[in-house]
Amino acid sequence: MEPSPMGYFGRLPVELRMMIWTDILTQRSTTILRTSSAIYDDIAGPLYETFQITLSPNYNDPWLTLQSTWTKLTWELQPRDGRRKRKKFWKLLYNRSKLIVDILAPQPKDPAQIILLWKKVHDLVTILNRAKYDRSHIVVRLKQHQGQDWQNGKTPVQNIKYPGDPHPNHLIVFLPLCRLIRVRKMEFHLISTDVDRFATHRGFIRYVNITRIFDNIDGMVTDIDFFFECKLDVLPGRTAAMLRLDRFANWFTTRDAETSPYQRQLLLTAWEYPNIVATHDPYLAAWVRSMELDDI
Template identity: 30%
Template sequence: MSASPFGYFIFLPSEIRLLIWENLVKEGSLAILRTSQAIYHDIADRLYDTFDIHLSTIFEDPWIEIRCKLLRVNWVIGRRDYNKFSNLARVPYDKVKLVVHIYAPDPDDSGQMILLWEKISKLTQMLCTIDDSRNYRDRGNPHYKYWSEPMYEGSYQFGSTPEAVISMVIRLRKYNDVDWIRNGQVNSTFCNNGLGYDFNEVLLPFCRLSRVRGFGIISDTEEMAVAADWAFANYATAFVMTEGFVTFNNAVYSQNPEYGDIVRTFDGIAGLLNHRDDFFSLWVDYRFLQVPGRTLSLMRHEQQTYLVDAMMHRA
């Protein structure tokens, strides 16, 4: 009898093999993928399906959590898990659909918005490591290079480049009874500081992406879908799909007079992103700046602890 491409694994029921694959992947060991094509496809066809990426606004929650739909495994990436971010950058994204769950920040705890910005910026930074044409200022990691009211229209109508690899859906999630909208009004945590709606602000870092073949945004509640002004999200989707950040601002809406203010915003998108990075970093760095809620205090304490530990190791 000819040898099986599964080796001795062929004697195990597929359910048992699946448990073994799940355990290996959960531990971060993918060397078995190189043993045979049969084993590779048995694992990869499940592994490279859909990654659900969860970005919570609660400080104690995992910094970034990734769940695989078909393999019952999940990975937790900490704020300074630079090796894990580096490994994540090597995922074959042409085989994976990304669903990014962004949970609504509480406007009564302004630090949640700051925390969310950090997480989204780090995620998009990792997804952009294949292209050096973006300008990042990752101050926290020395080792890691790197208004009409239309409804949301999605990305099906926009073209993309032939080598596009990333397929992504952003889900704006309600969390612990906190939604992106309150009493019929869309939340804007830092409106007094010149920032816009929270759900528009969290979309900004994604505008750095290129090589995107699919991009969509879904709200969790019907109330949000109806009450929100989706013009900015529509334009951001078109901008991402046409690689506006690394080429030029020529999205499908750019010639529409109704989008004039938004067009001008995206003409200066690089400067706007740098401004937001500086703005949110300022709140963490300068302790005399006070905001309501507990999250910012926890972030400052964590940063101070990290800096003290780093100095102790260098001493």
């Protein structure tokens, strides 16, 4: 037997070593990874093999949950967590990992849950696009949650009725993912107990296939984002109430009491996409036009 760089410990069967590493890591002690390159190599393969990210439509659930499927180590991210916490997600070895993203179905009786998922998917895309390493393999799974599916019968669920062409929930959570960069392989799956009759599956695959020829992803994303901002003011349900509270709590997030990033972004949308504003908020569009006339 060749000498092991880990001494007698390296002579143990790999199954026993993995049990020991799992026990150490599940105690949230990752310092073992820095003890030697041999130990790091022995652990890193299984540790980074598969990560699972869960996005829940429930307001009280974590903003984002990431779990190593081997060690069951779990990291949670909240919306107000700063750069220091997010850097842990940016530095993960995505180039060595398979990343499974589970998006749980929202409840139509609480319509703003789809807005919450919209925001979470946006944030996830931002995190992944800022990551140091390319993503080797991403699998997105739309899953049932608390008895709710992504469609009723053969009709895709649409929590919030969009003016014009239908915008079902599965399309809402898919569009931000079109902004992902540096991904080598990507898969989409709809998990349903009635997959043979899952009409959404065919429609979803159709959207996936035409992603590359979307004329203006940024415009489509901005349109839905502004549409949700307008609808949030009148939507019923607890999730809508909490999102309105969050919006006002974060209205001013700079030291300058006169500067509102939220308001600045809203006006930027009004000036860059006047047709979108005119569609969803004609009163704001009229106000912007009056400001432009005053400047002449």
